[in-house]
Amino acid sequence: MDIIIYILVFIFGIVIGSFLNVCIYRIPKGKTVVAGRSFCMSCNKTLSWYDLIPIISFISIGGKCRYCKAKLSLQYPLIEATNGLLYVLVFYIYGWQTSMIVLINIIYCLSISLLIVVSLIDHRTFTIPGGLTKTLLVLAMIGLIIRYFGIERTNALLLDHVIGLFAVSSFLAIIFYVTGGRGIGGGDVKLMAGAGLLLGWKLVILSFILGAIFASVIHILKMRLMNADRTLAFGPYLSAGIIVSLLFGNSIINWYILYILQL
Ligand SMILES: [Zn+2]
Numbered sequence: 001m002d003i004i005i006y007i008l009v010f011i012f013g014i015v016i017g018s019f020l021n022v023c024i025y026r027i028p029k030g031k032t033v034v035a036g037r038s039f040c041m042s043c044n045k046t047l048s049w050y051d052l053i054p055i056i057s058f059i060s061i062g063g064k065c066r067y068c069k070a071k072l073s074l075q076y077p078l079i080e081a082t083n084g085l086l087y088v089l090v091f092y093i094y095g096w097q098t099s100m101i102v103l104i105n106i107i108y109c110l111s112i113s114l115l116i117v118v119s120l121i122d123h124r125t126f127t128i129p130g131g132l133t134k135t136l137l138v139l140a141m142i143g144l145i146i147r148y149f150g151i152e153r154t155n156a157l158l159l160d161h162v163i164g165l166f167a168v169s170s171f172l173a174i175i176f177y178v179t180g181g182r183g184i185g186g187g188d189v190k191l192m193a194g195a196g197l198l199l200g201w202k203l204v205i206l207s208f209i210l211g212a213i214f215a216s217v218i219h220i221l222k223m224r225l226m227n228a229d230r231t232l233a234f235g236p237y238l239s240a241g242i243i244v245s246l247l248f249g250n251s252i253i254n255w256y257i258l259y260i261l262q263l
Helices: 002-029 056-060 077-092 100-126 130-150 155-165 168-177 185-200 199-226 235-262
Strands: none
Touching: 002 077, 002 100, 002 155, 056 077, 077 100, 077 235, 100 130, 100 168, 100 185, 100 235, 130 185, 130 235, 155 168, 155 185, 168 185, 185 235, 199 235
16 A cells, blocks of 8 residues: 555645745745745736646646647646655655654655755755745754654754754855855855754765765766856755755665775
8 A cells, every 4th residue: 555655645745846836936036935826927827726736737738828828847847746756755765654754754855845946046046045044944953853752862863963053064154254155155054054954964964975076077067068157056966965865865874884985
């Protein structure tokens, strides 16, 4: 019956995913994300509920607006599907044996969604809205409280996550002040503080290393192939590092200790 759980989690993920599309479009414009109907950006027609079913609407209307036939961005169904698949991965990896594990999974899922929004907004605008990094901190705090009272009531747990809060962020904060904000953005510093409180110090250091690797590889490719300029939004790469670390970090660290350190 596992498959039913995965299907439900996936549906939940794509529904939240369609809300993420609204956030990505509205947050940089300073608009509210909780009120107001969605509308077609070409003909301004207000969309009905049957235009807004994640993925299915997009496929059934052939990726075009039902009214003016303007092409809809492939970004919408891609974000929905990605969010749904990542939710399924969280439940596949961490299971759902106890209600506490399910609660932690929900915190992980919402954090991943938030990182998707951070990535797309930073990629487009070169800024990470402060409201998003604050929300990540709040999610991380709730996650730690659930874990402390529900799973593992130890000082070691608290220490692990509080050190995580400072582990990468204080290092980045120094770069921020030394370079006058040119080496790294203030948003990146806050992002890694939230990620550290969420994941603990080992996994946040791994997130940063992965993010730096992703950024260098992809940025070098982009500059070679497309003559892209040198401006680099670090947020999407850091976010990818955090998500990979959240999902596979413990396996990566164990693999590293087992194999690499014995070479
Ligand atoms: Zn239209």
